[in-house]
Amino acid sequence: MLELSEQQELMRKVVRDFVEKEIAPIARQIDEEDTCPVELFQKMAPLGINGVFVPAKYGGAGLGFTEMVLVLEEIARHAAGLALGLVAHYMGVYAIMTWGSEEQKQKYLPRICSGGFSGLSITEPGGGSDFTGQKSTGQLVDGEWVLNGRKCFITNSHCMSVNVVTVRTGEDAKGRPQISAFIIEGDTPGHTPGRKEKKAGLRGSYTGEIILNNVRLSPDNLLGKPGDGAKISLGTLGEMGRTGTAAAALGILRGCLEESVKYAKERIIYGKPLSNLVNIQMIIAQNRTDYEAARLLTYNAAGLKDAGKPCAQEVSMAKFFATEASVKAAKRTMDLMGGYGVITDYPVSRFLRDAVATIPACGTSHIMQVIIAGAELRK
Ligand SMILES: Cc1cc2nc3c(=O)[nH]c(=O)nc-3n(C[C@H](O)[C@H](O)[C@H](O)COP(=O)(O)OP(=O)(O)OC[C@H]3O[C@@H](n4cnc5c(N)ncnc54)[C@H](O)[C@@H]3O)c2cc1C
Known part of the structure; x- marks a missing residue:
């Protein structure tokens, strides 16, 4: 059983109220126009959302990864693309918070917790x-x-004020590439956004190229030591980015569940609500079960992370299950709605496009299974 504390429930209510007032009414527009509503990020900051797991002394809310999941689930319930933008933002924040020097944390974290x-x-x-x-x-x-060089598929590419970037800085003694991580301010000469991708789903967050053209940086911009790039980026992706992406898929799953129940109760066929049909009840049962299973896996992974315990396998299971389940739930919910399922006045066809796009983000389902099986085989 998963029970949230009183404080976490309060946080959920604050975020849900914000989402229902500010995001839900424009969720369809965000998807159709496919622009990132930067002003919403600025509005979220005073609620503590932008630096939810960052200590208060660096401008954050001083909470944890469970609260991060809670925030992302609420936002993704209506606008998964926006939630993905927040996941990517959290990755930059997490990398600096975890591997940055005291000076780097003081310099960058308050700025990116307050709207950047x-x-x-x-x-x-x-x-x-x-x-x-x-x-x-x-x-x-x-x-x-x-x-x-050139990076691609970078979320927030066209609106970033602080970017954490990995590049090759040499080779180690065995001839393997040495990868290092750097903090680059968005307006540094030579650091520019390139092509902006048109995504099938998760629209409303920018995903595109970052061009690095003779970007000159002081040694103070190096994150960690030369060669720490693998540890920093895989650590950030593995424990934080994937938990965040699982939470975004969880929001889609809840959307499918709520929309399927609502539609089944409201739609009258043969003079009775659609919910009277047993196949429709089965879809609702499957949506409920998948939501619950994804919820338990995702909050469990975040709880382990909050407790400082190893969680790479649990995070991969949550990401694998939640993203794949969200695709199936969206398809099932469209089936439940008959012809209306494909009409874009309803959000469910968008849920399907969003769900499919969560699978490659932060590592594909194949890679998640490689990690899960690898951890199992090493036991
Ligand atoms: C919406 C979205 C947002 C993204 N945001 C970011 C971002 O902010 N920052 C960032 O750096 N990247 C980002 N990415 C990139 C994302 O991390 C990559 O797309 C993902 O890691 C897969 O890489 P690839 O697309 O190059 O596919 P490839 O690596 O070329 O994979 C192709 C196929 O090979 C399979 N495959 C690859 N290796 C193995 C293996 N070892 N074993 C079995 N199968 C394998 C894959 O599962 C896939 O089916 C984003 C992607 C998307 C779609």
Whole structure:
């Protein structure tokens, strides 16, 4: 059984009220126009959303990852694309919070907890799953780091004020690429957004290229030590980004459940509510069960993270299950609605597009299964 504390329930209510007032009424418009409503991010900041797990001394709400899941579930219930923008923002925040020096934390965290966007730029055209295949470079020239290359599929690419970026900075003794992470301010000369992708789902968050063209950085912009890039980016993705993406899928699952119940009660066929049909009840039962299973997995992963326990396998299970289940639930809910399921006045066809797009974000289902099985086989 999963019970939230009184404080967590209060937080949920605050976020739900905000979402119902500010986000739900424009969720369809956000999807159709596919622009990121930056002003909503600024409105969320005073509620503590933007730095929910960041200590208060750096401008955050001083809460944890369970509260992060709660926030993302509420937002994704109506606007999963916006929730994805927040997941990417949280990745940049988390990387700086966890691996930044005291000076870096003081310099960047208050800014990005109070309305500025952050993000994490790892993926390159050559491949996202193949982490060591990245070709962007960083070279020390006259005491400055000079970065060149191109990142793709980067969420918040066109609205970031602080970007955490990985590049190759050399090779280790065995000839393997040495990857390092840097903090780059969005307006640094040479750091520019490139092509903006048109996504099938999760629209309303920018996903696009980041071009690095002779970006000159002081050694103070290095996050951790040279060679820490793998630890930082895989740690951020593995324990935080994937928990966040699972939470976004959880919001979609709740949307499917609530929409299926509402429609089944309101739609009258053969003179009776649709909910009288047993196949419709089965869809509702499946939606309820998938939501509950995803909820338990996701909050369990976040709880382990809050307790400082290893959770890579649990996070991967939550991400794998919640994202795949959200696709099935959206399809089932469309089936339940008959022809109305494909009419875009209803949100369910958007839920399907959003759900499908959660699968590659922060690592594909194949990669999640590789991690889950690997952890099991090592036991
Ligand atoms: C909406 C969205 C937002 C994103 N946001 C960001 C972001 O903010 N920052 C960022 O850096 N990246 C981001 N990404 C990129 C994302 O992390 C990659 O798309 C993902 O890691 C997959 O990489 P790829 O697209 O290059 O596919 P590939 O790695 O080319 O994979 C192709 C196929 O091969 C399979 N495969 C690959 N390796 C293995 C393996 N070892 N074993 C079995 N199968 C394998 C994959 O599962 C897939 O089916 C985002 C992607 C999306 C869709």
